[in-house]
Structures are given as structure tokens and as C-alpha cells.
Amino acid sequence: MIGQRYTKTRKNIFKALSNSKKPITAQEIFNSLKNNDEKINLASIYRNLDLMEKSDLISVILFGEGKKRFELKEENSHHHHFFCENCGDIEDIKMNEDKILANIKKTKFLIKEHKLEFFGLCPDCQ
Amino acid sequence: MIGQRYTKTRKNIFKALSNSKKPITAQEIFNSLKNNDEKINLASIYRNLDLMEKSDLISVILFGEGKKRFELKEENSHHHHFFCENCGDIEDIKMNEDKILANIKKTKFLIKEHKLEFFGLCPDCQ
DNA sequence: AGTATTATTGCAAATAATTCGCAATAAATC
DNA sequence: GATTTATTGCGAATTATTTGCAATAATACT
Incomplete structure (x- = not known):
């Protein structure tokens, strides 16, 4: 697990990442959760993405857009x-x-x- | 040429890029020129780097540090x-x-x- | 289940990189 | 040397990301 507690925020960020077929930005995760009427804060998203990256659960993708994109790392999904x-x-x-x-x-x-x-x-x- | 005028600012940015053995940031170019007592402005550096990238004179390198690095593209230097x-x-x-x-x-x-x-x-x- | 502990969150403010508007400056042209 | 206009400097604006701190909620303990 990320960190030590399996919170609603974490479940939601996970869900947003799984639902996306492409790497998405922190802001896009935020919007997607807001649209589903979830109470969520952008800073918490950033904090969790940091943790998830450190735990090797997600990859960071850079296209030079001036922001980071994230995607879940899954078994045999290297690409x-x-x-x-x-x-x-x-x-x-x-x-x-x-x-x-x-x-x-x-x-x-x-x-x-x-x-x-x-x-x-x-x-x-x- | 970049743009249409070969200005002091452009010469200096070129020089800073050539002198560096590694890809450097806009801020590092700024510091290096300041240390040589050149009058230079960070915004001008960004503007010129943009132009240089569009003219294919430099590459942008991303390591996820939250900033871009730049290096000159030279003949047969792809790496x-x-x-x-x-x-x-x-x-x-x-x-x-x-x-x-x-x-x-x-x-x-x-x-x-x-x-x-x-x-x-x-x-x-x- | 009720309480204690502390990781996590929300919120607002702070940073840091990059961009933009505009008047002043300086290359190139005449 | 005078003219034209690309480019610069400066300050302010924008955007992504980070941080401090008190409030909240997950887990552990009884």
C-alpha cells in the first residue's frame, strides 16, 4: 500500500488513474473527481502522487508541456x-x-x- | 539563424550553451552570464530558447526535476x-x-x- | 463499541518556472 | 546618419507544484 492508510482520497485517485486510458495530470485527476462530486483537494492529489511514485505504483511521463502526467504501473505493462x-x-x-x-x-x-x-x-x- | 537578428543576447546564450558539457536550465544560463557581468534578462533567455528550439538548434531534456534543460544540437551528436x-x-x-x-x-x-x-x-x- | 494515536486531509499561502504586455533599445536597411 | 521593426528589459501575471498547520478520520488499543 501507499503510506499506511487506505483512505477515500487514495481510492479515488487510484480510480481516476485506472479509468484513464492515457497518462493524466494532477489537475485532470482533480477535475475528474470533482465531476463525480467527490470532495478532494489538489494538494492531497500531489502528495499522494508523490507517495505512489516513491512506492513504484505509478510512472511519471514528461512531454515538455510544463506539467507532469501520471499512469498506473501494472504487471507486464511496460511501454x-x-x-x-x-x-x-x-x-x-x-x-x-x-x-x-x-x-x-x-x-x-x-x-x-x-x-x-x-x-x-x-x-x-x- | 534564429529569428532574424544576431544580437548580443543570442551570442551570449549560444556561448553559455557551448561552454556547458551538460544540458543546462534557463536559470543556469542566466547565472553563468551574470557571472561574466553580462547584462541579460531571464525572460529574454526563455524567448530565445523557444526560438532556438523551434529552429531545431537545441534540444529540450526532461528529467522530471520540474524544469527544462537545454543543449545544443550539433552534427552527429545525437545521444x-x-x-x-x-x-x-x-x-x-x-x-x-x-x-x-x-x-x-x-x-x-x-x-x-x-x-x-x-x-x-x-x-x-x- | 469507545477512546487514543497519528497519518492524512483541506485550506490558504508560498515557491518556482515560465510567460506576457509594453515601452525602450539596438540590429539591419536605406 | 536616419528609419524601420525585431528584440530586449522590466515588472507583473500565470501555472504547476509545495508547504505549514490545525482539523479530520483511519487504525490500534482497551
């Missing part, structure tokens, strides 16, 4: 993303990473994580 | 980064990307760019 520079559409990209990882493992760094993001135009925007 | 989660050390990582790119080219997306960042511990922090 990367495509971000459309025109419309902001986000799609998951899965790929065989043996080569990437084999290369980096040879270095003197202890790798815990990697993020690979693609930028370009989605089919609709080409 | 990725390692970011030490403990001390913040940044190192360049070069690798053969044929496989990554071959895979992604098969998709319906038009890829213009990709960013691959590694996170973990540098030799000193292990």
Missing part, C-alpha cells in the same frame, strides 16, 4: 509513448527493448528505469 | 542521457538505435523526434 506535437494525442508504444537494455547494462551506471518518448504527428494530423 | 537520481549527475549515452527506429517506423505515426532517458545511480552513488 513507451507517442505524443502528437499538433493535437497532443498520446498513444502507447510497445517494443522489444533487448538491444537498448543490453547496451546500457554494459555501462558503469546502475539503471533503475528508462523513459523513451516519441514525438511527431498522429495519423489525423499528418 | 541520450543518464540522470543520477541521487546526485543529479548527467552523462551522455550513445547507442545504436537501428532497432528502436526500425520498429517505430512501421507504425502509423510520423516520428520527428524521440527522447530516451535513463535513471538510476552513477558510479559514485552506488
